[in-house]
Amino acid sequence: MKLKIAIQKSGRLSEDSLKLLKECGIDIPNGTGKLKTEASNFPLETFFLRDDDIPKYVEDGVADIGIVGENVLLEQKVALTTVQKLGFGKCRLSLAVPKGVDYEGVSYLAGKRIATSYPTILQNYLAQHNVQAQIHEISGSVEIAPSIGLAEAICDLVSSGSTLFTNGLKEVDTVLKSEAVLVASPKIAAPQEALLKKLVFRMNAVLKAKRNKYILLNAPNDQLDEICRILPGMKSPTVLPLAMEGWSSVHSVLNEDDFWDIIENLQAKGAEGILVVPIEKMIV
Ligand code: PRT
Ligand code: ZN
Numbered sequence: 429m430k431l432k433i434a435i436q437k438s439g440r441l442s443e444d445s446l447k448l449l450k451e452c453g454i455d456i457p458n459g460t461g462k463l464k465t466e467a468s469n470f471p472l473e474t475f476f477l478r479d480d481d482i483p484k485y486v487e488d489g490v491a492d493i494g495i496v497g498e499n500v501l502l503e504q505k506v507a508l509t510t511v512q513k514l515g516f517g518k519c520r521l522s523l524a525v526p527k528g529v530d531y532e533g534v535s536y537l538a539g540k541r542i543a544t545s546y547p548t549i550l551q552n553y554l555a556q557h558n559v560q561a562q563i564h565e566i567s568g569s570v571e572i573a574p575s576i577g578l579a580e581a582i583c584d585l586v587s588s589g590s591t592l593f594t595n596g597l598k599e600v601d602t603v604l605k606s607e608a609v610l611v612a613s614p615k616i617a618a619p620q621e622a623l624l625k626k627l628v629f630r631m632n633a634v635l636k637a638k639r640n641k642y643i644l645l646n647a648p649n650d651q652l653d654e655i656c657r658i659l660p661g662m663k664s665p666t667v668l669p670l671a672m673e674g675w676s677s678v679h680s681v682l683n684e685d686d687f688w689d690i691i692e693n694l695q696a697k698g699a700e701g702i703l704v705v706p707i708e709k710m711i712v
Contacts, residue, residue, distance in 0.1 A: 430471045431623035434491035437463075437476035441608050444516040445495045449474075452630035471623060483508060489615030493624060498606040499585060503548050508611040511628060515635055517608035519587045521546055524597040526574050531600045537561045537581055543573030544583035546603075553603045571595040637710040640681050645694060645702040646670060647678050654697045658690055662712060681707070 435445040449456055454470040464475050475491055483506040486494040494508075497517050501508065523542070525531050534557045541562045544550050554561055564579055571591050573579040583603060586592060592599055610631070612624060647655045652667065659665045659680040666679040678699075682690055694702065 429619050430473045431620050432473045432491045434475045434477050434482045434485050434494035436479045441517045451634045486613045489613045492616045492620045493612045503546050510609045511612050512610045514608040519585045520602045521604040522586045522599045523583050523601040524592050524599050525581045527598040541579040542581045543570050543579035550583045633709040633711045637707040642705040642707050643682050644679050645699040648698050649674050651698045658693050
């Protein structure tokens with residue numbers, strides 16, 4: 429009995445998907461050229477597929493779970509459960525127009541031609557904004573559509589923005605923010621569901637660890653209360669006496685979101701020798 433996972437064969441999500449599984453302690457043999465492999469130390473079978481095919485395989489129950497971009501999932505309107513956001517493959521589906529255009533809002537697009545590989549998501553977005561436009565579905569190189577006279581605007585994935593820039597386009601509205609997600613089949617059977625639970629437990633530990641840092645610092649004892657108040661910690665900070673009289677070592681865990689604010693506060697309260705260390709796994 430195995431849990432079957434579908435991941436992208438080769439592309440932007442492949443490496444990070446394999447890396448995440450590896451960080452969960454699952455060794456997947458090098459899949460180059462193979463369509464499926466079995467992990468040596470977890471009952472997991474991996475299918476390597478084109479990302480566009482993953483939702484269907486999972487919906488049909490051929491694979492129990494899959495890793496795919498939210499953009500692909502929403503475009504295909506398949507009935508899958510999103511189990512977890514995975515924090516990689518981040519991008520946005522954006523509207524862009526030639527950089528000289530005076531774009532004052534989505535109503536600019538009324539009656540215009542928009543080239544995209546995401547007609548469903550774009551159609552919903554336009555409908556929400558009461559804009560009627562002509563959607564031209566093309567499967568690749570969307571960014572060249574305006575310069576060859578195919579469309580006045582495009583709707584495409586953007587990460588750094590350099591593709592838009594080199595094609596003389598500017599990003600004007602974000603239609604969707606996307607990242608890779610773990611999805612599960614509505615047809616998943618009970619034994620596979622139990623394995624999925626195990627996998628998700630490990631993924632949580634890995635993802636939580638990535639979002640947090642371990643912090644060690646030296647604090648003068650007369651500032652300890654103040655400093656401990658700033659530091660959240662998993663339960664509360666650990667405080668150990670230093671060999672030097674009047675000082676303590678304080679250990680805690682910080683979330684990346686409020687990280688720099690807290691560091692500044694700690695320094696202002698007299699903390700010294702602050703060390704910040706990555707965490708490998710975090711189980712709470
Ligand atoms: O062969 P297969 O069908 O499996 O792969 P694919 O070519 O369809 O997909 P791939 O590997 O390009 O992308 C897989 C997933 O990665 C996408 O579905 C998104 O969820 C995610 N992702 C994250 C991106 C990007 N960032 C991204 N920048 N997918 C595509 N791009 C493209 C974009 O289409 C544009 O051409 O990169 C270009 C823009 O990048 P910047 O950095 O210049 O803005
Ligand atoms: Zn694809």
